[in-house]
Amino acid sequence: MLKNKTHRELLHLSKCIVQPLIPQFHKGQAGKVGVIGGCEDYTGAPFFLAHSAALVGADLSHVICEKLAAPVIKLYTPDLMIHPYLYELSNPDIEKYIDDSELHKLQSTSIEELLNSRQPKLDEIIDKRVMPKMVTLLNRMDVIIIGPGFGRDALMLKTLIRLIEEIRVLNKPIILDADALFLLSIKPSLIKNYSKAILTPNVVEFDRLAKALGIKNDLKNQELDHAVNSSLELSTKLGGVTVIRKGGQEVIAKNDQFLVNDVSGSLRRVGGQGDTLTGAIATYVNWAYNYQNKVWDSQEGKLTTDESVLLACFAACTTVRLASAKAYKQYSRSMQTSNVHEFLGQAYDELFEAETLIKL
Structure with missing residues (x-):
């Protein structure tokens, strides 16, 4: 149903899955x-993700973060629910479980070695301190984003592995972003054959994943065909996950289907714009699954699950690009990601609530 459709036609179809x-x-x-991420050094990414999801239309946005990050994120806005359930090795509370010599040894061991070996002390912290609270919260979530602002701490990444495994057991849609994609390049099996997984790599993250899976990818090759073919191959090699390859245009690939979004956005490149996109994707994807589950009486369209997810990602990309264009028009070079958030609601309204579709 999606093949050879124009942008306008794809946006019209997307209205079917807008709740x-x-x-x-x-x-x-x-x-x-649910947004799982944020550590002492990186608090902005999980905020932008959860805030974007809320502005586009999610009812409830949660951030589950490292304990030291929670007070900072709480100060950004009262609209989000913040849960300080994660631990870095540098957290003072860890001294209760690991002595200084063992902690020094862990911190000097390579990430790859730590992730591919048993670490009883770390496993005990995860099992007793983290997972009991996390499992309860994960059960309440509809869609989970994992990885923003996670950092490369061994305990955090070990926790990330357990969380991905648990989300698969719960059969929830999961969006892997930022440091979760780094983890995936080390352990691709984590989401292999899990059709509800969505990856959101930028150019560098895509190249890292491609190398890990033996996919030919030339960073200098800007041809659309190359981007499409490598994205389709990545989706296939991981067993049918959805891949959103970010860049000058988004390539959205799942199994043997793909969409390309080249709607004009902003010329400005600032930190956080990718997080805004991922948050919007979460809301639209949740609506796509609600459409499939007949949460409301939709009289339009007979979309498959794959088509619904592809359209949800396309709708999110278009919404954020339009909001970015509006923010850039007003703020020009001084534009920040928070300015994009000012226009997310307006962009959504123009795309999906107006009587006629705007001309993009």
């Missing part, structure tokens, strides 16, 4: 989004 506002809906039915 309407109905008086009978209760809080949470339009989306409970």
Whole structure:
């Protein structure tokens, strides 16, 4: 159904999966989004993700972060729910479980070695301190984003492995971003054959994944065919996951289907724009699954699950590009990611609530 459709036609189809506002809906039915990420050094990424998901239309946005990051993220806004359930090795509380000599040894061991070997002390912290709270929270989420602002700490990445495994057991949609993609380049089996997984690599992250899976990828090759073919190959080698290859244009690939989004956005490149996109993807993807589960009575379209997910990603990319264009028009070179968030609601309205589709 999606093949050879114009941007306008794809946006019209996307309206099928946009969840309407109905008086009978209760809080949470339009989306409970969980963002797992954020450490002492990186607090902005999980905020932008959760905030973007909320602005596009998710009812509830949660951030599950490292304990030292929680107070900072809480100060950004009262609109998000913050859960300080994760630990870095540098957290003072860890001294209760690991002595200084063992801690020094862990910190001097390579990430690859730590991730591919048993670490009883780290496993004990994860099993007793982290997972009991996390499992309860994960059960409440509709869609989970994992990886933003996670950092490369061994304990955090070990926790990340356990969380991905648990999310697969719960059969929840999962979006892997930032440091989760780094982890995936070391352990690709983590999401192999899990069709509800979505990857959001930028150019460098895509190249790292391609090398890990033996996919030919030339960073200097800017041809669209090359981007499409390598994205399709990455999706196939990982067993049908959705791949959103970011760049001058987004290539959205799943199994043997793909869409390309080259709607004009912003010429400005600032930290956090990718996080905004991933948050928007979470909300639209949740609506796509709600469409499939007939949460509302949709009289339009007979989209498959794969088509719904592809359209959800396309709709998110278009929304953020339009919001970015509006922010750049107003702020020019001084534009920041927070300015893009000012226009997310307006961009959504113009795309999906207006009587006629705007001309992009």
